[in-house]
Amino acid sequence: MGMTTAEKIFASHVIDEPFPGTRVLRLDVVMCHEITTPIAIADLMARGKDRVFDTSKIKAVIDHVTPSKDTKTATQAKILREWAHRHDIKDFFDVGANGVCHALFPEKGFIRPGYTVIMGDSHTCTHGAFGAFAAGVGTTDLEVGILKGVCAFREPKSIRFNLTGSLQKGVYAKDVILHVINKISVNGATDRVMEFRGEVVDSMTMESRMTLCNMAIEAGGTSGICMPDMTTVEYLWPFISGEYATKEAALADYTLWCSDDDAVYDQVIDIDVTTLEPMVTYGYKPDQVKSVVEMAGTEVNQVYIGSCTNGRLEDLRIAAAILKGRTIAPTVRGILSPATPKIYKEALQEGIIEIFMDAGFCVTNPTCGACLGMSNGVLAEGESCASTTNRNFMGRMGKGGVVHLMSPATSAATAIEGVITDPRKYL
């Protein structure tokens, strides 16, 4: 019987099966940020076990609130910073070098096919785009990960999504994943790995695959997973060219992680995306999704482009193409947060930042920012935001505020008109 990618990763990393169905896995990467890690550090210190299992496998970043906004967030940053220095963690990213974790760490080449990855952050599922098993965990799992380099999971059942057809102009990975979540609901993939397959995924960039996998958790999924292919190899090549003689050799190695043709799935769901339209959320759950045509005309007070879902260069380019030579509605506050310093710099070089600024956007430093209302871009009661982020929970971007999730293209078109707008008219 064949195996899925997740099953192959589990089989190669399992160090213990304390009970049937429970697997303790060896971890390749443990990622840390300043919100969920400090309490793990404090507990390790209180236990007299302030140690790390492998300094080279731990990656840390200050990203949720940065630069710090007050004494409390400065203290969280300080705890993480001092811990990273104390343990000689080389891959620690502080102010000036920091960015949104799920954009920054892939960009540094830290994630490879076949890896096991955890972080105290639910959107860790993003990294499955590389053919890795990447799961968000709580602080206690993170703490044990830091100390022992292991984490326990239930048996990895996978749902295979066959995405076929071709995306129409103005329709992107974000629209696909919103549609998928709408189809299976916010708990449709609980305890399951969401394996994204088909010609639509094959033709996607790594950035788009990350957008797809990023929102797996919004359907309850443990990890998103895409099959490693030449797109994966090309993306990673600057980091792996010393390990492999040729790209073909890397590809041959990486594709060993691909699911077997006769792998067994918990469910197989076929979706033809050809007639899919740009999608927008309403309400307070990410599965409350309608087409932009139905949502058009809904007033918004703010437009936010950024985050681990859609703050990458590809996203900025798409939005800039729509914003070029135009200005945003006077009733709207536009906020752009490039997800990493590299993205920011490249956007500057390409003239993208100028387009956003000329259109009337405020450009912030790379940070999780408005997405979870922890630092900048917080909404007032009764306000709404068109956002490229991943969560529209009540109060998410500020108490009493409403978030409409959508693609960067739809966000840009919405910024111009001040109401939810079909981006296709600007393409």
Add this chain to the structure above:
Amino acid sequence: MKTFGGPVLFLDRSDINTDEIIPAKYLTEITKEDLKPYILEDLKLPGFDPKSESCRNARVIVSRNNFGCGSSREHAPWVFEVNGITAVIAGSFARIFRQNMFNCGMAAIEFPPTELELLFSFAGCDDAFIDLDLQLHTGVIRGGGREERFAFVLAPFDQALVTAGGWVDYADGKY
């Protein structure tokens, strides 16, 4: 091992998420105790007031499907813990929340629909009270002069975590 049981708080809705349990703006607190006043602050349910006595006194929460969905924040189990709530019973749980509960030595117990309805039949009782035996996997609910006994399933690993007092203590000696 913690004690499990006491006055019940019924939250009659599915998909109660981590932002409703503890809003993100409080994630800047660096001790669990500091989270205490903010329990369920953003949860909007008819008749529910997070500042009410029934919320303050609760030791067990009974809710519907997909409880704890959303963020990975362990602040959600912690805000329950510092308020004396050590068990949540629901139709189903989001994976990370469920694991976080057991990792802290607390219990997230899934009930099939019929048994869950039995518990919810006590939702109108001001004195609803649940006793749980996490070793025998049995419990009793009392309220309004009625009493019902029930049994539940706990996976062996979850049982081991509850007995050990959490994942750090379990893993430390073993790996």
